[in-house]
Amino acid sequence: MKQFLSKISFLGLILIAIACSERDDTPRVEPTDVTIQTTYSNDFDNIPASSVAVSIRNTTSQQVFEGVTGADGTLVLEAVPSGLYDITGTITMSSEAFFSFAGYLPEGDEVVFNANMTAVQINTNASSFVIELISGRLGSLVIKQVYVAGSDRVDGAQFRDQFIEIFNNSTEVQYMDGLYIMGIAGRTSNTPADFTLSNGQWDWSKSVGMSATGDPNNDYVYAKWLFQFPGTGQQYPVQAGESVVLASTALNHKAPFTGNNGTTISVNNPDLTVDLSGADFEVYLGNDVPQPLASDLDNPNVPNMLNILWMGTDLILDNNGREAIVLIQSDVDIRTFPRYPTPNTTTIGNNTVLRHQVPKSLVIDGVEGQPSPTNQVPKMLPNDIDAGFFYVPGGAWSSEAGIRLTANSFGDRKVLKDSNNSENDFGAKKANPRGFLD
Numbered sequence: 545m546k547q548f549l550s551k552i553s554f555l556g557l558i559l560i561a562i563a564c565s566e567r568d569d570t571p572r573v574e575p576t577d578v579t580i581q582t583t584y585s586n587d588f589d590n591i592p593a594s595s596v597a598v599s600i601r602n603t604t605s606q607q608v609f610e611g612v613t614g615a616d617g618t619l620v621l622e623a624v625p626s627g628l629y630d631i632t633g634t635i636t637m638s639s640e641a642f643f644s645f646a647g648y649l650p651e652g653d654e655v656v657f658n659a660n661m662t663a664v665q666i667n668t669n670a671s672s673f674v675i676e677l678i679s680g681r682l683g684s685l686v687i688k689q690v691y692v693a694g695s696d697r698v699d700g701a702q703f704r705d706q707f708i709e710i711f712n713n714s715t716e717v718q719y720m721d722g723l724y725i726m727g728i729a730g731r732t733s734n735t736p737a738d739f740t741l742s743n744g745q746w747d748w749s750k751s752v753g754m755s756a757t758g759d760p761n762n763d764y765v766y767a768k769w770l771f772q773f774p775g776t777g778q779q780y781p782v783q784a785g786e787s788v789v790l791a792s793t794a795l796n797h798k799a800p801f802t803g804n805n806g807t808t809i810s811v812n813n814p815d816l817t818v819d820l821s822g823a824d825f826e827v828y829l830g831n832d833v834p835q836p837l838a839s840d841l842d843n844p845n846v847p848n849m850l851n852i853l854w855m856g857t858d859l860i861l862d863n864n865g866r867e868a869i870v871l872i873q874s875d876v877d878i879r880t881f882p883r884y885p886t887p888n889t890t891t892i893g894n895n896t897v898l899r900h901q902v903p904k905s906l907v908i909d910g911v912e913g914q915p916s917p918t919n920q921v922p923k924m925l926p927n928d929i930d931a932g933f934f935y936v937p938g939g940a941w942s943s944e945a946g947i948r949l950t951a952n953s954f955g956d957r958k959v960l961k962d963s964n965n966s967e968n969d970f971g972a973k974k975a976n977p978r979g980f981l982d
């Protein structure tokens with residue numbers, strides 16, 4: 545028995561000796577504490593990412609070490625044996641969490657960021673790693689500035705200087721090519737009638753020939769005016785954080801110019817209006833209406849919109865602010881969509897205007913305006929496109945525009961607020977193409 549015990553002791557000593565000699569000869573296999581730092585990608589200025597689930601897996605033993613990053617974006621994993629590892633990080637944000645992080649609502653219910661590094665050597669000399677979280681495109685084009693009020697009728701440019709600005713509020717380049725911009729056909733009287741809803745808005749289910757699937761009022765929007773951006777697919781890029789200006793007429797409205805009838809068109813006070821000569825797009829109806837507007841000149845340097853449906857003789861917006869505007873992306877040509885007359889129409893004649901019916905699922909962004917909080921017309925847009933409205937305190941002819949609030953800056957990229965409620969997302973200021981509210 546004693547001999548047996550001593551044999552075990554002897555064996556033990558040998559094992560210890562082997563272990564010691566291995567440790568002495570190859571110190572790199574010694575377990576090490578590994579620090580993983582997680583950051584968001586450059587789209588979000590590489591800021592540290594907390595609450596990220598991080599996992600490292602040994603590619604040979606398949607042993608996994610995991611944890612969650614702290615407020616500083618780091619996680620320390622203790623006593624990790626050396627070897628080759630795959631490192632992953634992931635964080636899922638609810639749309640609310642993403643809104644508080646970035647300042648705008650994402651398209652889906654949640655946002656997932658992932659980081660991934662494969663076959664990374666971990667040992668005492670390599671124990672600290674930075675992994676970068678990326679996602680697909682986050683965000684969309686949004687309507688940034690809506691200048692419908694125009695400027696003083698005597699000293700300014702009236703409605704000639706109106707414009708709409710669209711901003712790339714996403715993390716990737718986007719293209720204007722083929723998108724549509726549309727004003728909503730909305731009734732502006734609050735008095736109900738047979739052909740309206742109880743709030744006075746059109747009841748499109750009463751339109752002659754209505755055959756839409758779903759709810760004609762809540763599942764679709766109808767065109768008051770409709771234009772398509774030109775381009776073959778990638779002719780008109782908009783970088784993340786940049787914008788494009790769609791002018792009623794792309795001229796410097798501060799300076800006199802000669803109208804298409806030979807008259808000089810000028811303003812008394814250039815400060816009241818804007819220079820739109822650098823606009824990206826303009827509406828030109830000189831070839832489409834019998835009596836063109838004198839001020840509707842075609843600036844050869846500024847691409848013209850494709851005209852589908854218009855009100856009057858230019859892109860003329862409601863100076864009182866009763867204008868709801870949507871940006872639309874459709875793979876199918878909207879010109880082929882079903883069209884209906886306003887619901888007060890009983891028979892369709894030669895002069896009846898038929899209004900394109902657009903599924904609201906095709907709307908990228910939409911904004912609704914009102915004259916003022918105490919002087920509202922019936923709501924035009926479904927609440928999931930815009931639950932509220934913006935207005936300009938100075939009202940019609942005030943030179944003021946509705947401008948989307950700046951929510952955040954990630955490096956050079958500004959991010960605009962978008963909660964799909966322009967009451968919270970917009971402020972008002974003197975119109976300023978490409979300018980920000982603050």
Ligand SMILES: [Ca+2]
Pocket residue numbers: 791792793794826827828829839840841858859
């Ligand atoms: Ca024009």
Ligand SMILES: [Ca+2]
Pocket residue numbers: 826828842843844845846847848
């Ligand atoms: Ca032009």
Ligand SMILES: [Ca+2]
Pocket residue numbers: 686908909910929962963964
């Ligand atoms: Ca929106």
